[in-house]
């Protein structure tokens with residue numbers, strides 16, 4: 513093959529590898545006053561970093577901001593359980609409000625993530641939260657059939673999971689409401705992409721590998737590399753989610 517054809521092969525692989533995130537949810541019955549039991553229900557193990565929103569300081573690397581709130585409010589508003597019984601751990605949760613003081617919530621982490629989980633409480637039945645990952649719309653809460661009305665279950669709606677496909681990662685999650693409403697978030701679970709995502713990413717590596725091997729005339733080695741990568745991607749996320757929407 514001539515050089516332009518090598519480039520066409522590389523571009524075709526890049527285009528085929530579109531961004532993919534999995535959105536899933538657990539209902540209020542996954543909540544448990546014993547956090548260990550709740551974590552087992554939610555699939556959270558020791559590889560996750562947890563922010564419990566029990567004080568204004570977040571775990572290192574995690575920050576919170578708002579899109580449409582009062583710019584003079586720079587600290588997160590933590591609400592005690594005596595005021596609102598929607599907490600998933602401890603005695604406080606993070607308040608966010610659309611068109612109120614706090615504004616919609618944007619969570620950012622200093623490292624790339626493969627998974628992000630957070631509980632949602634006090635979302636009224638008519639409200640739909642849009643879920644953005646790195647500023648791209650990837651789903652909405654109305655597709656999460658496990659989520660419950662906030663009028664029962666001590667105002668707990670459910671637990672939201674965002675998971676990146678194996679060759680993807682992200683570091684920003686925005687939860688945007690389509691109307692005026694107030695939310696409480698708690699028990700944020702973060703899983704870094706360190707172990708799961710090769711850097712600088714499988715596509716550039718695959719592309720570079722193909723270039724190099726083609727130039728060396730090792731066509732059999734190329735076929736093996738593509739086959740191995742495809743098998744790895746296929747075997748990810750098999751059977752873990754209760755409810756999965758696959759957005760591309």
Ligand SMILES: [Ca+2]
Nearest residue numbers: 564601602604
């Ligand atoms: Ca809490």
Ligand SMILES: [Ca+2]
Nearest residue numbers: 566567569570
């Ligand atoms: Ca904290």
Ligand SMILES: [Ca+2]
Nearest residue numbers: 634635636694
């Ligand atoms: Ca509300």
